[in-house]
Amino acid sequence: MIEIVATGPLNTVQDLGRPGYRNIGVTACGAMDTLALTIGNILVGNAPDAAGIEVQTFPFRVRFSDRGAFALTGADCRATLDGVPLPPWWMAQARPGQMLELSPPLKDARAYLSLAGGVDVAPVMGSRSTSLRGGFGGVDGRVLAAGDRIATGAAADGFLPKDGFGVVPPAVALKDVFPLAEGGALVIRALPAGEHDLFGVDAERFWSQQWKISARSDRTGYRLSGDPIHPTEVVEMRSHGVVPGVIQVPPAGEPIVQMSDANTAGGYPKIAGVIEADLWRLGQARIGSLLRFVPATHAEAKVVETALAAYIADVRKTARLVRQALAAMA
Template sequence: MIRILETGMLNSVQDAGRLGYRHLGVSTSGVMDRLALQCGNMLLNNPAEAACIEIQTFPFSVSFGSQTGFSVTGGHAPMTLDGKPVLPWFALCARQGDVLRIERPVAGARMYLCIAGGLDVPVVLASRSTQLRGGFGGWQGRPLQQGDELPLCNLSCVEEVGLVPPAQALALKAEGTDEKTVVLRVIPATDYTLFTGDSLKQFGAIGWQITAQSDRVGYRLKGGALRMREPVELRSYGVVPGIIQVPPSGEPIIQMADANTAGGYPRIATVIEADLWRLAQARIGSFVRLQLCDHAQGLAAAEDVQTYLKNAQKNLMLYRKSFSRRGAGHTGKQA
C-alpha cells in the first residue's frame, strides 16, 4: 500500500475515464491529461487502464509500504525520494518506507503518480475514477486526505528508464505567440456561423486567459465578449470534453474531464482531442490561443500523438530487452 502523508484539495484517484454512461447522466471523469497517464503506465508496463493519482494541489507526499515501482508524469516538478532528487517521466523503484515528495510544478499544472500494477480501488461503472460531484468511485468517492492508505494491485520493481515528455516531442507554437501561451487547435462547431464576423475574428486572434472560475468541469476564459448575430434558443445537446460553449456573458467555457453530459449554450468550436492534454497542463491565469483547423488536420494531430506513443513503446521494449540481457547495475536511460 501507499500512505498519503501530505495533500491539498481535490487530489484524487483517476484512470482513463468512465465510458459508456453519459446517456445516464454520468460524466466521463478520468484524468485531465490522458497522455500523461498513458506514458506513466507505459513506463511501468502497466495495463493501459491502471488507475493513478492525479495531483493538482501541492505539495504532495506519500510513503511506500513495500518495495514497488512508480513513475510521475504530467508537468515538470521538483521531487525527492527518501530526500534525494529524482526526475519526472522516469520509471523508478521505491523501497519500503521511502517517502516521495512532489513540489509545485515549474512547468505544467498537474502531476500523475502511477504505481506498478496500479491502485486496487473498487471498480464502479467500469472505472476506478473518482466522480467528485457524484461522490462515487476512486477512493471512497472523495478527494484524498492525509492518512489515507491505498492498496496496490500487485508489487513489482521496474527498470529505471525514462521518456521524452510530450511537451518537448510534440511542441506546438503559433506565429505571434510567446512560449508561455498554450496553442490549442480547434474545429468550428455547429453554431460557429451564428456569431458575428468581429467575434469570429476575435476568437482566433487574441490570447484568452484561463480564469480562476475553472476546474475539472470546465475552463472559463476571458479576453472579450463573443456575440451572436441575433439571439437564438437551442435545444439541449450532448456535451463532451473539448466543446467550447459561449454563455450569455460572451466569455467562452471549454468543457473538461468532468464535463456536464448535456448543455444548451451555443457551440462555437471544439478543441481537438489531440490537444486536450495541452489544456490540462495550462495553469490558471495563463493564456491560450485558439487556432482554427479542419478535420483532416485534427486527424493528423491525433496520428502524431499515436506515433509518439508507438515510438516510446518501441524504445522501452528495446531497452527492457537490453536490460534483461545485461542484468542489474545500470544507469537510467531516456527513451
C-alpha cells in the same frame, strides 16, 4: 501499498475515464492529461486502463509501505525520493519506508503518479476514476486525504532497471507538431462548431483575441475571461450532448471549454471544439494562463493524432526493449 502523508485539495485517483454512460447523465471523468497517465502506465508495465494519482495541489508526499516501481509524468514537480532528486517523466523503484515528495511545479498544472500494478480501488461502471460531483469512484468518491492508505494491484511480471529510466517529454519530442506559445499564450487548435456562424463578426474575435483561464475554472470546465462575444441574435436551443473540448458561449459572452468532468448535456451555443490531440496540453494549463485558439481542419487534426500515436508506440517499444535486455542479463 502507499500512505498519503501530505496532500492538498483536488488530488484524486484517475484513469482514462468511464465512457458509455453519458446518455444517463454520468460524466466520463478521467485524467486531465491522459497522455501523461498513459506514458506513466507504460513505464511501470501497467495495463492502459490502470488508475494512477492526479496531483494538482502541492506539496504532495507519500510513503511506500512495500518495494515497488513508480513513474512520475506530467508537470515537472521537482520530485525527490528520500531527498534525492528525480528527473521528470521518469520511472524509479522505491524501498519500504521511503518518502516521495512532489513540490509545486514551475510550469504546467498537473503531475501523475503511476504505481506498478495500478491503484487498486473498486471500479464503478468500468472505471476507477473519481467523480467528485457524483461522489463515487476512486477513494469513496472524494479527494485524497492525509492518512489514506492506497493499495496497488499485482504488478506485471518483468524486469525494471533499479536506477530507473525515462522518456523525452512529449512537448520536446513533438515540438514540431505542437505550436509554440505566441505572445505568452498557449496555442490550441480547434474546429468550428455547429453554431459558429451565428456569431457573425464576433466569431472572428473569438479566434483573434487572447483568452485568460479564470479562477472559476475546474475539472468540469475552463471559464475564459476576455472581450465577450455574442450571437447576432438571441438563440433558443434545446439541450444537446456535450463532450470534453466543446467550447460553449453562455449569455455573458465569455466562453467555457468543457474538460474531463464535462457536463453531459447543455444548451449554450457551441462556437468551436478543441481537437482531441490538444486536450492534454489544455489539461496542463494553469489558472491565469493565456490561450489563443486557431482554426484547424480534420486533416490537420488527424496528422497530430498520428504523431501522438507514434510517440506512444515508440515509448512502449523502448520500455519493452529495456525489459527484454534486463531479462537477458538476469
